[in-house]
Amino acid sequence: MKELGGAKRIVVKVGSALLVGAGGAADAHWLHAFAADIHRLRERGQQVLVVSSGAVALGRRRLGLARRALSLPEKQAAAAAGQSALMRAWEEAFEPHRLSAAQVLLTRDDTEVRRRWLNARATIETLLALGVVPVINENDTVTTEEIRYGDNDRLAARVAQMIGADLLVLLSDVDGLYTADPRRDPGARHVEHVAQLTPQIEAMAGGANAGAGLGSGGMATKLAAARIASAAGCATVITLGHRPSPLAALEAGARATVIAPSTTPAAAYKAWIAGSLAPAGALVVDAGAAAAVRRGKSLLAAGLRRVEGRFEKGDAVVIVDEAGAEIARGLARYEAADASRICGLKSAAIEPAIGYTCGPVVHADDLALVQAGAAR
């Protein structure tokens, strides 16, 4: 499977059924083999993030909660008790490979409210830059039904979108998508490649494959995750996790379904900035800054002339030249009042002026150019 070898940033979703053994304890054997998988990818220079379920399953055992449906507070209690056991299991598995794990617990707001999203992204980017493997789960202890993702397939897709991953691997208890339920229909065919998630493809998951997958997400949830990923420029692979080194197996040609991305991560992100966000203000810049932004550079405070409107850090703003022509849209790294106070300042003078610095006013990564001459 060529997707895995060529990916730079890979999010791997590991479900509870894989890492919690029959007795309710973490399956150290599987985890060790999977850690070797991660180690190999990292040695090749690929970045790996893990989205790991298992907190509730491990916590049940710790708290002696019987195998019955849990109430929400019980689930939350189990998640609190199990999350630390889960991290211990990951750390023990990583240790022989000298890999460091870092726990990241997210709620839905962290991927939907822009300021929180920017914060979470900055932390995860820093962890990756430090060579750490983020081990991400939903913060089940504080999330209630209305504000949960509820399943880690979707959480994994949102994480992939947030950090511009190019591959999402959903390790599952099925080796991909079938045209019908393979357990019942001898004529069911495995689908190797999905170029586009059409209603016909979705129907395959909604009907016969609906029950596939333990944990919270069946095949329909996996395709919902794949849809999010695809629109974010990220390919999705659904494959069997129940084997010692599932990523090595994948590269050796194990059966899987690949769902193609419909764009690239960078283009998806820029399109989101340019098209989906209502700008809350404007940054009026001098000619030098306008030229720099047009060349794809960050907007520095030094080139900022004036700030219009009221916006918070992380809000979308338009960047306009002194004649009022829109040059770009981007996400502001300072709220409007602070942006006003740093107009014209060199980078080193920002902190003395407002007590902190977040770098450029709009970072190049968060900028989308508009066509020259567009009216405001």
Ligand code: GLU
């Ligand atoms: N966050 C849940 C847990 O750690 C799992 C959710 C899921 O498996 O989709 O137990």
